[in-house]
Amino acid sequence: MNPGFDFDAAVGAPFRMQPGLRKLAPATAQLTALNPAAPAFAEKLTVLTRHAGEALLCAPDFDPLPALRALVHEAARDPLTALSADEEGVTAHRLGGRVRWDGRLADAGGAAPWPHEAALACLTAMPPAQRLSGLLSLTLHEDLAIVDGARATLPWMAVCLPSHWAPSEKVGRSFAAVHGPVADNATLIAASQHLTRLVCQSQRWERFVWNLTTHPSHDQHPARHARLPWPDDPQAVAEAAHWRTEHQTFIPLPALQQAVFTIHVNVQAMTQAITTPRQATALHAALSTMSDAVLAYRGLGPARDALLVWLAARASA
Template identity: 35%
Template sequence: MHTLTPAHLMPWTVASPFRMQPGLSRLLPATDAAQPPVSPPPLFLRDAQAPAYAAQKQAVLQTHHERALVGQAEPAVLQAIAAAYAAQTGVALAPTAQALALGLQEDLVVLHDEPDAMRTRWLSVCFPSNWSPADKLGLDFSAIHAPVADNALLQAGGKGIVDMAFRQASMLRHVWLLTPSGDLPQHPETRRTRWADAEAQADTSGQRLLEQVFFRVERQTTLPLPALQRGVFFIRVMVCPLLAVLQVAPARAAELHAALASMTEAVVAYRGMAGVRPRLLAELDALQTTGA
C-alpha cells in the first residue's frame, strides 16, 4: 500500500504573483444556465489510497496518540460528521473519535462558536504540514494564522471567512507546498527528510534537486453545524513527486517558476526554502528549456 496520489489527480492551483490569501470557493453546484450542470466538489475525498491512509494514521496514533488527538470530542458533533460522511461516500463509520480519525482520509478540527470567537476545541490531525496540533488548541482564526508570513490578507478577511465557512456554507480551499519529504505525517518534532538531506542526495546521485522534491497539497473544506454551534475544518493531504505533477501539463514548470520567483523573502523563509529557492528556480528554468 502506498499513500502517494497519482499525478493527474493532484489539484493544481499554482498561480503568480504568489499571495497568502483566503482563496475560498463554495461547495455548490454551478448555476450558469448556459452550461451543462456540474456536480459540486465533494466535502470529502475517498479514493483508492484510503486503506494506506488508514494504516498511516494507525501508525501515528499508536506512537504519538497524544500529539494527534488533542482536546475533547463531543458525541453530537461526531455523529454529525459520521452522518455527513455516510451521506456523501456511502461508507458508514462509527461516530467515535478513533473511528473517524482512522476512517476519514481527512484530518479534522472542530471549532466551538463561543461568545468572543470560534475556537478550536478538538483536533484529530495525524498529517500536519510542519505544525503541532497541540499548539492550536483553544485558538481563534487570528491566533491560528498569526505565525503565517505575509498574513495581512488572511487576517483582514478573518471575521468574514469564519462567518461564511463555519456558520453558513461549506467551502473549499487548496494550499500547495514543496517539501523534500513524501511522508504524510510531518509533525515538527518528527525527524524526516530535510532540504539539506535532499540536496545531499541529489549531489551524491548526480540528480537534480527537483527529483527529490514532492508536491504537497492540503485540500481544505468546511462543514458548518449551526444547530450545534460548531464548525468543522477538514484537511485532506495529498502528496506526489513534483516532476510527475509537472509532467501532467507543459505549462506547469513555467507556472511554478513564476510563483516561486514572486514569493517574498518572508514567505520563502516561512516555508523553509530560503536555502534552496535559487537552485529550484535554476532547475525549473532549465526544465522549461529542455523539457526533460
C-alpha cells in the same frame, strides 16, 4: 495529484498568503474513504498507536459530540466512505468495527469482526473519549478539526498528518493565534473573525494549499519529523523535491454555529507531479514571486534558485 486539488486555482502569481476561499456546490463530496492499503493509512495508524495524545485533542470546556454526529451522518450519505451510523454508534465497514457514541467498542456483526487487528488494538488502547475520533481518522483520508464560529476558535482536532505544525499548540486557540506564525499573515489575521463566522453559515467553501518539501511522508509533525535539508548539488534538488498539497474544505453546521474543517493531504515526487509546461510555468511564476519571509517559513530559501532552473527547463520542454 490530489484528486480534489485544483492546480489552476491554487498556483498563481504574484504569490500571496491569503484565505483563497472558493464556493463549493452543495452536492460536492468533502470526505474520502481511506484505503487500509494506502501509505496515509499506515502513517495515521502509526501516529494513533504511538502518539494519539498529540493528534486527537479537545479543549477542556468543549463537547465535540454534536458536531461529530453531524459529521458521521454527512459521511454516511456517501456509500464510498463505508461508514454508517444509527442511534447506538458508528460502523466502519471496511475496518469491520464499530464504536458506540459513548466510546465503547463493538464489532460490526459480520462473519469477521474487526478483521483489521492493528486498528482494533490501536482503538482499544485509547481512552473511550478518543475512540470515535480515532475511528474517523482511520476511516477517512481527511484530517479534521471543528471551527467554533461563536468564539472563533478550533476547540477539537483529529490531525495525524500536519504540515510542520503541532496540533497541541493550536487546539482551543483563536483562529488569529493559530495563524500567528504564518509568514506575511496580515491578510489572514485581519480576516479571521469574518472567516470563522462565514464558514459556519450554510454555504460550503474550499481552499487549496501547496508547498515543495524534501520530506516524502504525509506526517510532518515537527517533533516526529525534522525538516530534511536540501541537497547542496543543484541537480539533486529536483529529485529531492516533493509536491505536497492540501485540499481543505468546510462542512457547515449552522445550527451549532460550528463547521468541520477537512484537510486532505497528498504527497508526490515533484518530477512526477509537475508534468506539463503549463504547470511548470505557473509554479515558476509563483515561486519566483514569494517573499523572503514566505520562503523561509516554507523552508524553500536554499532551494529556490535550483527549483526555478528545473521549472524553467520543464516549462520550455
